[in-house]
Amino acid sequence: GAVVSQHPSWVICKSGTSVKIECRSLDFQATTMFWYRQFPKQSLMLMATSNEGSKATYEQGVEKDKFLINHASLTLSTLTVTSAHPEDSSFYICSARDQYGERRNYEQYFGPGTRLTVT
Amino acid sequence: QKEVEQNSGPLSVPEGAIASLNCTYSDRVSQSFFWYRQYSGKSPELIMSIYSNGDKEDGRFTAQLNKASQYVSLLIRDSQPSDSATYLCAVNRRGAQKLVFGQGTRLTINP
Numbered sequence: 360g361a362v363v364s365q366h367p368s369w370v371i372c373k374s375g376t377s378v379k380i381e382c383r384s385l386d387f388q389a390t391t392m393f394w395y396r397q398f399p400k401q402s403l404m405l406m407a408t409s410n411e412g413s414k415a416t417y418e419q420g421v422e423k424d425k426f427l428i429n430h431a432s433l434t435l436s437t438l439t440v441t442s443a444h445p446e447d448s449s450f451y452i453c454s455a456r457d458q459y460g461e462r463r464n465y466e467q468y469f470g471p472g473t474r475l476t477v478t
Numbered sequence: 479q480k481e482v483e484q485n486s487g488p489l490s491v492p493e494g495a496i497a498s499l500n501c502t503y504s505d506r507v508s509q510s511f512f513w514y515r516q517y518s519g520k521s522p523e524l525i526m527s528i529y530s531n532g533d534k535e536d537g538r539f540t541a542q543l544n545k546a547s548q549y550v551s552l553l554i555r556d557s558q559p560s561d562s563a564t565y566l567c568a569v570n571r572r573g574a575q576k577l578v579f580g581q582g583t584r585l586t587i588n589p
Contacts, residue, residue, distance in 0.1 A: 361524075391575055402581045403522070403566070410575075452521045456575075465510040465570040467577055472521040 362386050363455050365470035372443055372477055379439045380473045382453030388433035389455035393467065394426070397450045409436050443477040450474050479504050482569050484580035493589050497554040501567030501580055504548065510570040511543055511550045512577065515563045522566055526552060557587045 362385040372378050382392060394406045407423075409415040409430035417423045427439040436455075440447055451474075454467040482503050491497040499513075510529055514522035528534045528541040528550065540553040550569075554561055564584045568577040 393576065403579050405576055408575055465577070466512065466524060466527055467568075468524060469514075469521040 361457065361466075361468040363389075363453065363468050363470040365453055365473050367473060368471060369474040370476070372475070374444055374477055375442055377439055377441045378443055378475060379437055380451055380453075380475075382436045382438070382455070382470050384434045384455045384457070384468075387455075387457040389436070389457060390433060391456045392430055392436040393454045393456075394428060394436075394438050395452045395454065397452060397472075399450075403452070406438075440475065443475070445477045448475055448477045480580075481505060481578045482567055482580040484565075484567050484583045486581055487584040488586055489583055490586045490588055491557050493557060493559060493587055495557055497557045497561065497585055497587070499552040499554075499565050499567075499583050499585065501550045501552075501569075502548055503550070503567075503569045503578075505569070505571050506545075506548065507572045508548075508569045509572045511541070512568040512570075513539075513541060513550075513552045514566040514568060514579075516566060516582065517563045554585075559587045559589055561585065562587045 364383045366381045392409050395403045397403050406421045407415045407417045409428045411430050415428040430436040452472040454469045456467050484501050513526040515525050516522040526541040528543045534541045538555045542551045564582040566582045567580040
């Protein structure tokens with residue numbers, strides 16, 4: 360149980376284009392999902408928290424108009440990197456929390472991540 | 479002072495020995511504590527959660543929590559080369575949705 364998937368696992372795009380990353384909870388309802396970014400040899404950096412049916416809460420310094428987050432259902436959240444630039448190249452990881460199910464606690468389960476390269 | 483602090487390592491332990499990973503946190507109202515393992519190039523994987531003072535054992539892993547000292551640790555018994563990874567300590571404050579992560583400790587198990 361507690362499986363989170365991400366798609367795609369890797370993507371290469373040209374500078375100026377937009378990329379959408381999907382995060383799905385496969386065996387539980389995720390009322391809250393989180394999006395992280397990790398650069399090589401650095402710590403996880405939380406970008407935003409998204410709650411189903413409401414606007415995402417962005418961390419300080421993260422541009423909400425550049426990183427669009429949608430959490431339209433209890434099993435799906437999407438992150439769209441708009442007008443991507445080479446400096447956006449990173450490892451993007453989502454996580455999900457099962458607030459109302461068996462795991463009624465604050466455990467977060469991570470997806471496998473999406474490696475984005477912007478050329 | 480960082481909210482969650484870990485020794486970044488690297489920590490080298492011989493195969494078969496006990497690896498001890500430590501974490502301190504600054505916010506006294508923290509209520510949930512987690513250890514994640516992250517292999518190079520992969521996403522974090524939850525290996526232990528602990529919510530009350532004392533020890534919690536799961537296979538070769540033991541988490542220890544001391545809220546008075548604001549200290550949480552992870553012991554790995556009979557260390558294997560496959561345990562070589564970065565271990566992340568994460569803390570959740572009461573009422574908060576997000577976890578606060580330490581910077582991680584890189585552990586190397588030497589055959």
